[in-house]
Amino acid sequence: MKFSIVVQAAPYSCQSAETAYRFAKTLLDKGHDLHRVFFYGDGVHTGSALASPPQDEPNIPANWQALAADHDLDLVVCIAAAVRRGVLDDKEAGRYSKSGSNLADGFELSGLGQLADAIAQSDRVVTFGA
Amino acid sequence: MSDKKKVLIINRRAPYGRSNARDSLDVALTCGVFEMPISLLFADDGIFQLLGGHQAKEIGQKNLSANLAALPMYDIDQLFVCESSLNTHGLASDQLDHNPTVVDQKAIQQLIQSHDVVLTF
Amino acid sequence: MALHTLNQPPGNAQCLERCLNALADGDALLLIEDGVLATLPAHASRFDAIAANVTLFALQADLDARGLNDLKGTRFTVVDDGGFVELACEQDKVVSWY
Numbered sequence: 001m002k003f004s005i006v007v008q009a010a011p012y013s014c015q016s017a018e019t020a021y022r023f024a025k026t027l028l029d030k031g032h033d034l035h036r037v038f039f040y041g042d043g044v045h046t047g048s049a050l051a052s053p054p055q056d057e058p059n060i061p062a063n064w065q066a067l068a069a070d071h072d073l074d075l076v077v078c079i080a081a082a083v084r085r086g087v088l089d090d091k092e093a094g095r096y097s098k099s100g101s102n103l104a105d106g107f108e109l110s111g112l113g114q115l116a117d118a119i120a121q122s123d124r125v126v127t128f129g130a
Numbered sequence: 131m132s133d134k135k136k137v138l139i140i141n142r143r144a145p146y147g148r149s150n151a152r153d154s155l156d157v158a159l160t161c162g163v164f165e166m167p168i169s170l171l172f173a174d175d176g177i178f179q180l181l182g183g184h185q186a187k188e189i190g191q192k193n194l195s196a197n198l199a200a201l202p203m204y205d206i207d208q209l210f211v212c213e214s215s216l217n218t219h220g221l222a223s224d225q226l227d228h229n230p231t232v233v234d235q236k237a238i239q240q241l242i243q244s245h246d247v248v249l250t251f
Numbered sequence: 252m253a254l255h256t257l258n259q260p261p262g263n264a265q266c267l268e269r270c271l272n273a274l275a276d277g278d279a280l281l282l283i284e285d286g287v288l289a290t291l292p293a294h295a296s297r298f299d300a301i302a303a304n305v306t307l308f309a310l311q312a313d314l315d316a317r318g319l320n321d322l323k324g325t326r327f328t329v330v331d332d333g334g335f336v337e338l339a340c341e342q343d344k345v346v347s348w349y
Contacts, residue, residue, distance in 0.1 A: 001340050003339070006249070008153075008251075015258070015284045015285075016258060016284065016349065019258075019283060019284060022312070022332050023332065023335060023336065026332040026333055026335065026336050027336045027339075029333075030333060030336055030337075032336065032340075040153060041149055041150070041153050042149075080156070081153070111160075112156060112157060112160035113160060113163075113164070115157060115160065116157075116160050116161045116163075116164045116166060117164075119135055119137060119161070119166070119247050120134075120135055120164070120166070124339055124340070124344065124345055125247050125249070125344075125345070126339060126345045126347065127249060127250055127345070127347040127349075128347065128349075129250060129251070129258075129347055129349035130349065140346075142266070142269065173269055174265050174266075174269055175265075212269075214272070218265075235272045235273075238272065238273055239273060239274070239275035240275075242253055242273060242275065242344075242346060243252070243253070243275060245344075246343075246344065247344060248253070248344055248345075248346045250346065250347050250348065250349065
């Protein structure tokens with residue numbers, strides 16, 4: 001079955017962010033497809049390469065990156081929500097004259113059209129909210 | 131887009147205090163661009179999104195009503211409001227803008243059943 | 252038919268009520284995160300009122316995390332993360348209450 005996941009929860013603030021990752025990993029382990037993960041609202045912080053949790057705590061952005069690398073996942077961070085909150089790729093950092101970018105490898109910034117497409121393409125859309 | 135999924139968006143958060151209301155409307159308008167059939171249900175504190183007379187400039191935000199007013203341009207005219215939420219907050223549907231249809235518990239269940247995808251904000 | 256997930260504690264009465272009122276015949280409810288706190292006996296009457304053909308579940312990891320390990324005498328069935336995915340497949344959509 002083809003799933004897409006919408007993550008609206010900020011990592012470390014809301015358990016939902018962790019639950020979303022466990023749900024994604026489990027469905028992939030069971031042989032289902034994950035068409036797209038769409039990070040929206042405060043969920044965009046998941047795409048920050050600068051997250052530096054203590055070593056004995058899960059690194060949620062890194063966990064997503066590893067999962068994406070294993071399964072060739074499409075991790076889309078809503079560009080409008082991300083740029084507001086200071087999650088920038090090189091292109092946006094240039095556009096806004098910022099000193100650096102921080103979007104983690106494996107994630108991409110894109111628009112809400114990617115969510116509409118995920119809805120159209122997936123058998124199930126599961127929201128993890130905050 | 132090959133498959134026109136019917137999408138129900140449930141709005142349960144008051145406007146302005148959090149970004150949910152605006153995030154939700156942005157999704158609705160985007161799905162509208164792709165000509166996906168969209169219905170909006172306002173429940174709990176979300177019903178306050180439909181109250182008129184917003185002047186959000188002083189709190190550094192844009193009025194939500196401008197986005198709501200844009201819905202018909204995207205052929206989004208299926209707006210519903212939860213009856214028990216109206217009662218909770220002492221509001222009547224004629225106090226709300228955008229002419230939502232009042233729905234009871236059973237009708238809300240039917241709304242969920244009759245759509246392919248349900249998003250909550 | 253829908254799988255409903257609820258991640259709010261019973262103290263968020265508005266969310267709990269809206270979720271429970273949305274349950275239709277054949278639906279499933281899965282309590283996750285703080286939602287599993289509603290499995291405590293004090294809240295059982297809320298769930299007794301739900302139609303018998305609505306199935307009720309609570310997520311193992313969240314029960315364990317909160318020291319809740321005795322659901323005997325309740326209508327809840329414990330599922331693990333795999334069970335969460337299976338429920339999402341069995342039902343034709345997922346509605347998240349949060």
